Amino acid sequence: MSKVTRATEVLEKAGVSFTTVTYDYDPNAERIGLQAAEAIGEEPCRVLKTLMAEVDGKAVCVVIPSDREVSMKKLAAAFGGKSAAMMKPADAERITGYRVGGISPFGQRKLVPTAIEATSLEEDHVFINGGQRGLQVRLAPKDAQSVLKAMAAGLVA
Template sequence: MSTGTPATQFLRAANIPFRVLEYKYDPGQERVALQAAEATGIPPGQLLKTLMLEVDNAPACAVLPGDKNLSMKLVASALGGKSAAMMPPEKAERLTGYRTGGISPFGQRRKVPVLFETSAMGFETVGINGGKRGVIVVLSPREACEALGAKAAPLCAEG
């Protein structure tokens, strides 16, 4: 990955230490984060997925463990909104500059509020999409959160 991605460029500019893992992306997989976890050897709870949302019709980003489900109620509450919904994939691609399956919270075209699931903050390192299908960046969740100006909050549905 000699040229990098907007995500890795963002991390370098923010002086955030990270390492890159690449894997063979399978577009036929239903749960991309779990496929990435298996391919990279990162435990599913430490491989974080990036989801683009709309909270009261405003864009937002949620970063949570790949083996967990997002609670729209918790996301809306964390951002002081009334309702949250998944952003349509085409809109997420236009907004972020990334293709689905390769959306990273780092280096998006437009800055939006970012939330990290609180449980992810307990790990020394996590894997997060590096801005391209098949690319994961491994870094400190606390440093990632700080670089993004993100907020840690409970985001996952129980069970």
């Protein structure tokens, strides 16, 4: 597995301090983020999952703890919209340039507005997908927010 992806290149270019962690990705896992947390031996609240959604039909990226679910009502409100829905996997792959299970908020093919769960910013470090299945990057959550130009919002149900 290559530890150099578009995601890691974006972080390098931004001068962000990060490390990579690899693990055995299980494509049959019921919840991919929780499987990643277990595989790397980290608390699920610190392993953030990247979700692609639509608010009023426009693509957005959402980064939340792997043990939580996004509230569509809170998501729509965060982006000033009326309704939100999860994006179809094929659309998420087309927009991001990544495969489901390996979608990173960093280095996506198309820049879309991004929000990160506000409580995640209280952690001293978090893990976020590094741009391929089985690769996580460990970094400070404020660095992730800065690179992504992400708004902080209460997004979880």
